[in-house]
Amino acid sequence: MNARIPCEFFLVRYVPDPIRGEFVNIGVLLREAGRPESATVRFTRDWSRVRCIDPEADTEMLEALEGELRQRLTEEGQPVMKTMAESFSQMVQVTTAKPSLAESMVAEMELLLRLHVENRKRESAARKSGRMMIHGRMRSEFERAGVWELMRKRIPVSSYTRAGDPLKIDCGYRPNGVIKVFHAVAPDTDTELAKVLAFSMEGLTKGFAEKEGAALDFAAIVQPLTALAGDPDREEQYRFSLETMESKGIRVLTTERLPLIAETARRELRV
Structure with a gap:
């Protein structure tokens, strides 16, 4: 021990x-x-x-x-x-x-x-599967890999689309000619966020190309479908959110893959 x-x-x-x-x-x-x-x-x-x-x-x-x-x-x-x-x-x-x-x-x-x-000791299962839990797990994995401090955080979308756009992307980094960004999404409870991200992709892709001369690799981090414990209504919302994001070129990755994602970031950032 x-x-x-x-x-x-x-x-x-x-x-x-x-x-x-x-x-x-x-x-x-x-x-x-x-x-x-x-x-x-x-x-x-x-x-x-x-x-x-x-x-x-x-x-x-x-x-x-x-x-x-x-x-x-x-x-x-x-x-x-x-x-x-x-x-x-x-x-x-x-x-x-x-x-x-x-x-x-x-x-x-x-x-x-x-x-x-x-103060999360008595959170409901739904709350634990929410965006903040996913964001916290994402951050923890990047911290374990030693890359969190090297990443850009709360990236304002308005810098790439238009003034007044309130969306801020959780984090990202640029290993080469591609900018990789990651955003936590709870697809079973926040279909509106999934729709906002999908709507934003065209402008973001164009904005990153024009302002930074780089391609955009956008990944939404979600909990696995099995975390919903067989709730039909939440599963339906989950699938709708994923299909909406993927239809606009957003990669959807589950929290189970975060250790590998963080390890990839560590190698690409040469930590």
Whole structure:
């Protein structure tokens, strides 16, 4: 049995009104004990709990804050707490360090997010098969392969289609003359997203060719059909979504293939 890694973690909290003291956990900063340079941070991708206590919350700012903090944590000579104090406004606070023992840093981060941020211990089966679960698994596999930090995230479609297009692609990278992008889709519960992606493909393909001189390889990441447990209605929606996306040239790949996809990215990015 492998020895566990002594770690410590900090919870990142959104506090819209410090006087009232209401807060919601939005992220986790994790590091190996005694190794500040090992620190890594993850924020939630589901801002519904934030909007419950602050309907006007600037979630784009919070998402940008995660990227800024991750960047600064990689800079030499930046103590963790000093970096966090300088990066965060008063609306975002950090708890004191708490100890943990990890099988691996990636697995521990996922566990801490589930327990303290996403609060997913009692999710229904339908929720677990949703887009956020698929996105989290996709990200975890790319992190295990060591390529997540090298990929582009939340790629704005408006850069390639037209101003005002709100869609943002989850992640992607360019290994050569092809740009590979990946987007999590729950085909049994979100046929509208499948239709939006299919509708966008023609403009995206043209936009990437014109602006980046590259072909577009678009992959939708979905859960396998077997995850629906024989629900006829959900299976029908699932098949409709897949057929809609595939008819416009979107590759549909299941989460079971994510380890291979991540390994391919590792080789192509020469990590």
